[in-house]
Amino acid sequence: MSKSIVVYYSQTGNTKKVAQAIHKGISQTGGQCDLARLKDVEPQELTGYDLIGLGSPSIHARELPNVTAFINHMELLDGKHAFSFCTHGVSPGFYISRTVSALISRGLIVIGWNDWFGAAWHPLLPKPYFTDGHPDEIDLKEAEDFGREMAERSRRIYQGETELIPTLPKGKEYDEIYRPIHEVPQHFQRLLNRVEFKINKDKCHYPKCTYCMDNCPTGAIDLSMDPPMFDRGCDLCWLCEQTCPSGAIEIDYEPLAREHVPLTEGDLMRSSKLFEAKGRFRRLVPLEDIGWDTNYWTFKKPRFKIDY
Ligand SMILES: Cc1cc2nc3c(=O)[nH]c(=O)nc-3n(C[C@H](O)[C@H](O)[C@H](O)COP(=O)(O)O)c2cc1C
Numbered sequence: 001m002s003k004s005i006v007v008y009y010s011q012t013g014n015t016k017k018v019a020q021a022i023h024k025g026i027s028q029t030g031g032q033c034d035l036a037r038l039k040d041v042e043p044q045e046l047t048g049y050d051l052i053g054l055g056s057p058s059i060h061a062r063e064l065p066n067v068t069a070f071i072n073h074m075e076l077l078d079g080k081h082a083f084s085f086c087t088h089g090v091s092p093g094f095y096i097s098r099t100v101s102a103l104i105s106r107g108l109i110v111i112g113w114n115d116w117f118g119a120a121w122h123p124l125l126p127k128p129y130f131t132d133g134h135p136d137e138i139d140l141k142e143a144e145d146f147g148r149e150m151a152e153r154s155r156r157i158y159q160g161e162t163e164l165i166p167t168l169p170k171g172k173e174y175d176e177i178y179r180p181i182h183e184v185p186q187h188f189q190r191l192l193n194r195v196e197f198k199i200n201k202d203k204c205h206y207p208k209c210t211y212c213m214d215n216c217p218t219g220a221i222d223l224s225m226d227p228p229m230f231d232r233g234c235d236l237c238w239l240c241e242q243t244c245p246s247g248a249i250e251i252d253y254e255p256l257a258r259e260h261v262p263l264t265e266g267d268l269m270r271s272s273k274l275f276e277a278k279g280r281f282r283r284l285v286p287l288e289d290i291g292w293d294t295n296y297w298t299f300k301k302p303r304f305k306i307d308y
Contacts, residue, residue: 002031002050002158004151009038009056009067009217011239013307014087014118014135019055021140022085025147026051029155037308038066043073051154052077052108053147054099055085057118059237060192061093061179066217071102078107081154085113085146089120089131090271092178100168109165111153114146115178117281121304123238123297124191124257126290130272133284181271191256197230197241199223203248212240212249215306239306247301257295265292 004026008019023035034049038056046052056067063086084099086092092115100110117134135143157164169177206223213221220234230240241249275281296303 002151002155003048004031004033004051004053004154005041005046005049006033006035006053006055006147007038007041007046007070008036008054009064010308011057011217011237011306012119012121012304014116015055015057015085016307017135017140018085018087018116018118018143019053021135021143022053022055022147022150025144025149026053026151027147028144029148029151031151033151038070039308041070043070044075047075047077050080050158051111051151052080052082052103053085053150054082054103055087058086058088058092058095058115059235061091062095062098064217064237065233065235067099068102071099071106074106074108076107080108081111081157082108083110083112083114083150085115085143087116087118087135089118089122089125089129090268091115091180091275094179096178097168097174109157110168111157111165112146112150113168114143116143121242121296123242123251123253123303125268125296126292127294127296127299128285128289128291130268130283130285130290131281134282136284138282180274181267191259192236195236195251195256197234198250199228199230200248200250203246204228204244205246205248209245212244215243216240242301242303243306245302251297253295253297257297 006019006023008015010016023033026033056063082103084096086095096113100113103110116139117131119132119134120129153164213223217237218233218235220232221240222229241251272281276283
């Protein structure tokens, strides 16, 4: 009997829901399928699986370093099967190409990939946002079907139908599907370089509370240092600032928001319309309801609870 596992990393729960649906789909095909959070699995433990699914959000157009590190620490799994998936608020960007190449570099045969839109809780994006409401029931049904398809394809490839192994589109063809807008990451990167996380010691409950340290995907925070360390390997995913239970992590948002929102508005609008025209995006929030005038960063913190 074949053995599969779906491993996921999630911050606000979108990828978790998709991972659960994929797991449900694979389980329907009769084989054994495990579902696990990235932080609960040692990458070296994956040697016993015939099919490995790995998913996370696309953050700054790629996977977070904890996902990259997870793949790099896998044993060489020559000839075993894998698939990659992500959720995103605009498009996967480099996520699919980067993770597929990384999985192949571990000796895995990548038999598929997929992506879904997910509600975005980014301090510099409007609220309501284009993709709010996703993944919905229809998305999750698709994810379930994808899981079944992966299990079925894997079985057939193991039986010799190697022509079913897909080839990831490259260059322009890839960009058209997964990176319809290029400008955002560039200008965004310049802004990100200026973001500074500061800790308000009057609000911080360390050592009683270690929430930010425990949940930082790159282990970048060390509150035991004086001043607390916030930048060793920080990937600016904003999780700590958004979820600190006492709102002790602070950023000077005014200058960022002034530059970011007008630059981004046109790109996001264009991208959402493009995907809608291609039939890849089902709009659940009418365009006139997008909260361009709502500064999500001004919302009371914690802005959400981590949902792994
Ligand atoms: C800091 C940050 C950066 C993000 N960068 C991107 C991005 O480059 N492209 C994109 O499409 N979505 C981006 N998103 C949106 C997330 O990918 C999306 O909300 C995802 O579904 C979250 O998944 P989760 O609920 O599993 O954490 C970003 C979100 C955050 C908080």
